[in-house]
Amino acid sequence: MGGPLNSGNIFEPAVAGFFCQKCGNDCLSKSGESNGDFPSCIKSVRIICAEKVGPELIRRAFEIGADGVLICGCLIGKCQSLDGNAAVLDHIHQSKMVLKEMGIEQGRLRQEWICSEGGDSVRDIVDEFAAQIRDLGPMRDQPMGALRQNA
Numbered sequence: 001m002g003g004p005l006n007s008g009n010i011f012e013p014a015v016a017g018f019f020c021q022k023c024g025n026d027c028l029s030k031s032g033e034s035n036g037d038f039p040s041c042i043k044s045v046r047i048i049c050a051e052k053v054g055p056e057l058i059r060r061a062f063e064i065g066a067d068g069v070l071i072c073g074c075l076i077g078k079c080q081s082l083d084g085n086a087a088v089l090d091h092i093h094q095s096k097m098v099l100k101e102m103g104i105e106q107g108r109l110r111q112e113w114i115c116s117e118g119g120d121s122v123r124d125i126v127d128e129f130a131a132q133i134r135d136l137g138p139m140r141d142q143p144m145g146a147l148r149q150n151a
Contacts, residue, residue, distance in 0.1 A: 013067035013133040017042040017126065018053045023074045023114050039126045041133075042070070049073070050111075051087035055095040058109060059102070068108045068133040070126065075113045085113070105136055 047053060050073025061069050073088050088111060096106045110129050114122055 011134055011138055013041050013130055013138070014065055015039075015042045015068045015070055015126070015130060015133060016061040016066040017044045017070045017072065018047050018050065018057075019044055019072045020050045020074055020114075021046050021048055023072070039123070039130055041130050042126050051085075051091070053088070054091050055098050058091075058095040059098055062099075062102070062104060062108070062139065065139075067136075067139050068110070068129060070129050071109075071111045072114045072122065072125070073111070075115050104139070107132060107136055108139075 050071050053071050058069050058071075071088065071092070073085065076085050092109065092111050095109055099106055099109060110132075112125050114125070
């Protein structure tokens, strides 16, 4: 199964992007998300803290059609939750093991530390990750999920 193709027959991935509300909201606003000047392949989800994105949520994103999952949390030492950054790293490690068992390339999951002033850097991160997912190609043997249908 292939992902959505644009008029030039180029695969456009569906990326689930989880953004911490503390640092992510400002970043997304400054990156142009609200005015449409943001990569359309990403479906952004605002969360209270990146530590809330556990292996089950990551697995579910792939099950419903994501070609890649991006988790953006606060810079090290800037997280509102004392253990937030450590929890994110633990979840990423666990998730990569689950993805390996599912036969999903680990390059389809990415974690980034961002700051609220980093709008342009977030857009660059999303563009770079989307290019990486395009290189990997569409997920195979996955049902057409809500993310892909809305891409």
